[in-house]
Amino acid sequence: MSATDRDPIRLIVNGDRVDVCGVSPQTTLLEWLRGPRQLTGTKEGCAEGDCGACTVVVAESRGDGTLVWKPVNACLKLLPSLDGKAVFTIESLAGPGGALHPVQRAMVDCHGSQCGYCTPGMTMSLFALTKTARQPTRAEIDDALSGNLCRCTGYRPIVDAARLACAGDAEAGDTGWRGPGVAADGSRIVSTDEERIAAQLAALARAATFEYEGAGQRWIAPVDADGLAAACAAHPQARIVAGATDVGLWITKQHRDLGTLISTAGVRELAAIRRDADATTIGAAATLEDACAALDDDYPELRESWRRFASLPIRGAGTLGGNVANASPIGDSMPALIALSARVILRRESRVRSLPLEDYYLGYQKTAREDGEFVAAVVVPRRPANLVLRAYKVSKRRDQDISSVYAAFALVVENGIVRRARIGCGGVAPTPSRAGAAEVALAGRPWTEATAQAAASALEGAYTPIDDLRASAAYRRRVLGNLMRRCWLETGASAAAGARVPTRVDACAGD
Ligand SMILES: Cc1cc2nc3c(=O)[nH]c(=O)nc-3n(C[C@H](O)[C@H](O)[C@H](O)COP(=O)(O)OP(=O)(O)OC[C@H]3O[C@@H](n4cnc5c(N)ncnc54)[C@H](O)[C@@H]3O)c2cc1C
Ligand code: FES
Ligand code: FES
Structure with a gap:
């Protein structure tokens, strides 16, 4: 059965089915939650995916009765992309009579909140973590909180809360399904509430293209590649949208009217x-x-x-x-x-x-x-034999920052000779590019410091980057050459000797 323009967006919000009509498809989930839904526990900080104040959790069906739980930046998520999904906000966590959920309890017990502005988002990120991890490592906790900024508490108490919350007894939570979704033996727990949500989502699954129109704007969400090809052919000027982590910013920051939107998110x-x-x-x-x-x-x-x-x-x-x-x-x-x-x-x-x-x-x-x-x-x-690979992201801040320069070196080194060289660069030209001159300086040469030096000079001379707030042109050129030198320093000795070149992961483990 084909859907029609009058189809509403159908989603589950904190356990309840909601049908939405009349709002523009450019409406973000955050705008809608805080506006028409009056769920103001979810905060707005940056409106560009950086601070995490707006984090909610979205559950999607895997199609086999189980759910995938993900932390989501509501400020970038376009409302129609939630069609067929279940959204959980901070308001959903508290139990009867306002009893604290175990994640909230852990935040209180570990002193994980001060001014509280980041707290709903932090708590939802931790809630999502409890769905996938029982005893997360520090690295896993850091990753789970990588999208949440806190300006006052400091992260240690929040990390403590993460450990405490994940260690909790899965079904001891006040409301059953809200406890961790992973048992002590690592198996997934599917509680009765999860089964209920999965059943709710199954009822919302679409077999054909979902077309929605609101406030004069159109959203087309095909479910297969032929449907997508047909939609793109019928609307060649339409804007394609996938995760909206770039497109969302054009809406929240540039206030652009994007016209008809074609979503790829549901295309099998x-x-x-x-x-x-x-x-x-x-x-x-x-x-x-x-x-x-x-x-x-x-x-x-x-x-x-x-x-x-x-x-x-x-x-x-x-x-x-x-x-x-x-x-x-x-x-x-x-x-x-x-x-x-x-x-x-x-x-x-x-x-x-x-x-x-x-x-x-x-x-x-x-x-x-x-x-x-x-x-x-x-x-x-697939990986070729004798590949030496290095990829370096250079940014002002180590985490959660855009690259100033990115360089990737893929060399096939046999018996000490560079048989093939490919170099990809970012941040130094108007497009991502291949550094042909530096590749020529490598190919067919012995993999030695002198060769790396020649390639580094070729790289530095190959580009005329721009000066901008991230880096000067001179810095970008110098860094590019130095990354080539670094690649040699990290890999040269082993590759020349024909030994297995350690991956950087190995190198870190040995630190
Ligand atoms: C806080 C934040 C941090 C970020 N950090 C990084 C970072 O560290 N590194 C980085 O590289 N990027 C970063 N980004 C940018 C962004 O997350 C990535 O570019 C991401 O891969 C975009 O994917 P998307 O699915 O969200 O694309 P969308 O925003 O949906 O679309 C992006 C563009 O691709 C087009 N498009 C999408 N799918 C298709 C398709 N199938 N066919 C044709 N056109 C298509 C759209 O029309 C649009 O022009 C960041 C963004 C944010 C908000
Ligand atoms: S409001 Fe900052 S990430 Fe959404
Ligand atoms: S408690 Fe104030 S920003 Fe985190």
């Missing part, structure tokens, strides 16, 4: 990730978290820069396709993908084409994508 084929003998194919709507996990076995060297890619809620909402398609010169995935010879798959109606990723970028925010065409997938070759 685009969320899929497939691993074959020669390549991993990552659907354009796969989240950054899922994409990172899919590449981790082949390329553990990328782990650290993935972790420094925004925060957990942004990586859980944002997609690899969105990062690639957005064509920002400082996007973090593209330099590494270019170094790894990734290709981008584009589809327009029934025509499918594949381009080397570097050829997708034509100029500042200008790409080879035609009207009516969409990014279907990114294809990353």
Whole structure:
């Protein structure tokens, strides 16, 4: 059955089914919660995904009766993208008579709150953590809180609260299902309330394109790739939206009217990730978290820069396709993908084409994508033998910051000779780019300090970056060359000796 324009957005809010009509599809979840729903426990700080004051938890069905729970920045989430999902705000946690939920109790007992402005968001991030972790490590707790800023308490008491909350007895919470979703033996607990939510969500599942219209604006959410191709062909000027972690800012910060929006978020084929003998194919709507996990076995060297890619809620909402398609010169995935010879798959109606990723970028925010065409997938070759790989993100702040410079080096070194070199760079040109001159300085040469030095000089001379608030042009050039030198220092000795080159993860573990 095909849905109609009059279809409301159907979602679950704190356990209750809600149908929404009449609001613009550009309305953010935060605006709607705090406005029409009067759920003002969820706060607004930055309205750009940085502070976490607006964090809520969203449960989605896996389709097998179990749920995925994710912390979400309500300030960036567009309301129609919640169709078929369950939203939980801070108001949902308290039990009968206002009894504190175990996560709230832990925040109180550990003195995790002072002025309280960040507290609802922190608490919801911890609530999401309790759904996935029983005894989280410090690194896991840090990651869970990576999208939440607190200006007064300091993080130690909040980290203590995380440990206490996760260690709680799953079903000892005042309201049953709200306790941790993971048992002591690591198995998932599906409580009766979770079963109820899963059943509620099953009733909202859509089998055909969801079309919504509100305040004169249109939202089209196909469920499969053919539906997406048809929607893009019918509305070639429409704005495609995936996780809205870039698009959301155009609404909250630039107040842009985006016209018709076509969502890729529910398109089955685009969320899929497939691993074959020669390549991993990552659907354009796969989240950054899922994409990172899919590449981790082949390329553990990328782990650290993935972790420094925004925060957990942004990586859980944002997609690899969105990062690639957005064509920002400082996007973090593209330099590494270019170094790894990734290709981008584009589809327009029934025509499918594949381009080397570097050829997708034509100029500042200008790409080879035609009207009516969409990014279907990114294809990353499996790890070649004798690969030496390094990827470096350089930013003013270590975590939650945009890159000033990003460089990725992928060298195939056999018997001490660089057989193949690919270098991807970001932050130094109007587009993410491949550093051909420096690759020439490496290919066919012995992998020695002199070769690395020659490549570093070629890299420094290859670009005329801009001065901006993140870095001066001179700094960017110098850093680029130094990253080449660093790659040599970290890998040269082992690669030249034919030994296994440690990944940076190994190196950290040995520190
Ligand atoms: C707080 C914060 C921190 C961030 N930190 C980083 C960071 O560290 N590094 C970094 O690189 N980025 C960062 N970003 C940017 C953003 O999260 C990423 O670019 C993300 O991958 C975008 O994915 P999305 O699904 O949200 O894209 P959207 O916002 O939905 O879309 C982005 C663009 O891609 C287009 N698009 C999306 N999917 C398709 C498709 N299938 N076909 C054609 N066009 C498509 C859209 O039309 C739009 O132009 C950050 C953003 C925020 C808000
Ligand atoms: S209000 Fe700051 S992340 Fe949403
Ligand atoms: S308690 Fe004041 S911002 Fe965190």
